[in-house]
Amino acid sequence: MKISFPDNLGKITFVDLEASSLYGGWPIELGFAHLFDDGTIQSGAWLIYPDQDWVEDWDYWTGWSLESETIHGISKELLLDQGIAAQKVVEHFEAEIAETLLVSDAPAYDQGWIRQPALIINRFCIPFRLSRPTSLE
Template identity: 35%
Template sequence: MSVRQLKDVAFIDLEASGLSARSWPIEVGWCFAGGSPKAMLIHPDEAWSLDDWNPAAEALHGIAYDDLMKEGVAADKVCERLNNALAGKLVFSDAPDWDGFWLYRLFQAAKKRQRFIVSDFSSIFRSAPPEDVDRYIAEAERVAPRTHRAIPDVLHMRALYELASPGL
């Protein structure tokens, strides 16, 4: 894979207020196969209810509602930055259904059109023998453990991608 192609492969992860049908995104992170990770806390939109804030989710990701109110970026600015970074790229998520749902909520709140498609990260491993996948997962957990925060989780995906795609 060429350097140009590496720049076209990205990984995205979202953290959320919970796992309900009305949950909303609170953090988004992304990185490219050959680049530095980026992340943004998301300021709660007025259409999102605090009733959908789950204390168990907060305990898992460690992001407090007050942090979002103080440090979060407005949905329209987050969407603009995501579109600018990811439009035309091959974007992978390890939870495309949930991340796709939260991206939908984010772009809906911003009244903007999402200009990138999120693909299932597991598709990278479809032709790999299961024992290789197990080895990749163990090694990626060692070098880039998942923490339920956006940057560590995209770095974990990138580590898995690099292990599964030797010679990049």
């Protein structure tokens, strides 16, 4: 499998968000991996500290899915302990994605999470599909 991009592309950034639930939830982690034109990769992620209203209503709120928690492995306790405010996540991420092409394996979901009021990043995610190659050139 050979993938080619324009010579002047610079870097591509794969973006992925995890959410508290696929339905009625909110973004809880924003991860990225830069692929530079020289073949190097740089990655990172931030846990997104929930809005105070979410924390106060967790016991009653339906926006947290235990099924989603099982899949991504991020607990409420981990968010409270290691998460940072959504606005700080936006600032860090915007600095990381300057002059890059954003791509996502699930752009419909990821763009939905990125455009939530607490986490607004005005970039578009370009859809891509991954396949398992039989050989690499």
